C-alpha cells in the first residue's frame with residue numbers, strides 16, 4: 001500500500017521569498033529521493049487563472065467579491081489533483097494557498113468569515129510554513145510594487161490577518177510555523193528543511209479538509 005504523502009504549503013508576505021524557497025525545497029526533496037510536485041496559486045495557466053492575471057496586472061477591474069471567488073475557484077480546479085498526488089505518495093509543495101485568499105480579500109474590508117467560506121473543505125495542509133518579513137525589508141527586494149496589492153499599508157494589514165489565521169489553525173490542531181524570512185536564503189532554506197524532513201519522514205495521518213467545523217449545520 002502506498003503511504004499518503006504530506007501536503008506542504010509555503011505562505012508568506014509579498015517578496016518574503018516563497019517562490020525562491022519553494023524551488024529550493026523541491027530541489028532538495030528530489031535530491032533526497034522524496035517524490036514531490038510543485039503547485040502554485042494563483043495558477044495563471046487556466047482560464048480562471050488568466051482572468052486573475054489580468055486583474056492583478058490592472059488590465060481589468062472586478063468586484064472585490066468576484067475576484068475573491070475566482071481565486072478560490074482556481075484552488076478548487078486543482079483540489080482533486082492535489083489529493084490524487086498525495087494518495088499516490090507524491091508530496092505536494094504549494095506556493096500560496098487559501099490563507100493568501102483570506103488575507104488579501106479581508107484586508108480590503110470584506111468580512112473574514114465571508115472570505116473563508118468558499119475555501120471550506122479544500123484539502124488541509126499537513127504543514128504550513130509562513131515566511132514572515134517586515135514590509136520595509138520586503139521593499140528592498142526586487143520587483144516590489146509592480147502588481148496591484150504591493151503597497152506598504154496593504155501589506156501591513158495582510159500580515160495582521162495572516163497572523164490571525166495562523167493562531168486559529170494552530171488552535172485547531174494544524175501545524176503552522178512562522179519562519180523569519182528576513183535572513184539569507186540558505187538560513188531560511190535550512191530551517192524549512194528541518195520542518196519538512198519531520199513531516200516527510202514521520203507518520204502522516206488521514207487526509208483532512210480545511211475548516212469543516214465552520215460549515216452550517218445541514219438540517220435537510
Ligand code: Z5A
Nearest residue numbers: 014015016017018019020041071101104141142149184185
Ligand atoms: N492573491 C490573492 O489576493 N488571493 C489569493 O487567493 C492568492 C493570491 C492565492 C500574486 O501572487 C498576488 O495574488 C499576490 C497575492 C494575491 N499579491 N500581491 N501583491 P503571486 O504569488 O503570483 O506573487 P509573486 O509575484 O510571486 O510575488 P511574491 O509571491 O510576493 O514573491 P515571493 O515568491 O514571496 O518572493 P520571491 O519571488 O521568491 O523573491 C522576491 C525577490 O526577493 C527576488 O528578487 C528574490 O531573488 C529575492 N529574494 C528571495 N529570498 C531572498 C533573501 N533571503 N534575501 C534577499 N533577497 C531574496
Ligand code: MG
Nearest residue numbers: 018019020095
Ligand atoms: Mg512568488
